Amino acid sequence: MAAVREALPEGRYGRSQDERADRKLKIIGSVLGVAFLAMVGWFGYDYVAGQDISAEVIKSRIVSDGLAEAHLEVRKEQDADGHCTLRALSEDGGEVGRADFRFDERTGRIDEVVSLRTTSRATAVELKGCAAGG
Template identity: 70%
Template sequence: MTAVREALPENRYGRSADQRADRKLKIIGAVLGVVLLGVIGWIGYGYVAGKGLSAELIKFKVVSDERVEVHLEVRKDRDAQGYCTLRALREDSGEVARKDFRFDDDSSRIDRILTLRTTSRATAVELIGCTDDDGTPR
């Protein structure tokens, strides 16, 4: 008796549809992976390179009805110059002081205790923001 074949001989008629689909999916996955890595790199570079001047309000202390001491940490490029704006608020959220502080040091990290003179007793201090001398707000 003769044996009956039920399937076509392998690799005789080219790749199967499943193999072609698998190859397409692998190519699409690789392209999307490269695009995702590119976007992450672009965002990361913009975050790191875009920092000219930034600050963090560490703490504040109400010294009297007319004064508040603020501990501010500033991070900047060594050659960057600019200022940061602070404001003090009273209990009803009204502003009792606002002042710009310049940072022109050649250091990349500045830790400074600053004094705000207030018109009445402050209960909170807020860092409004920092601006490079080129006018870029941070």
């Protein structure tokens, strides 16, 4: 009795339909992956390059009912000047004090403790943002 063959001989009639589909999916996936990485790189560069000044509040301390202090660290280009805005918040989240702190030192990093006068007791100090220039 002769054996009945169910499938075509391997490699005899070219690639199967599944192999062609797999290859197309791999190519499409690779192209989309490279495009996605390029887009993430572009947005990342644009975000970092667009920020001349970055800052953070290292810690804050409530001195009294009318005064709060914040340890502010600013990183910038050496010849850049600008200002950072801090605000003091009450227990319910309302603003009880706000101040702009200007800097024009010719260093790349400023590490300073600043004081904010408040209208009532603050519970936290928040950095609103920093901007270059006047």
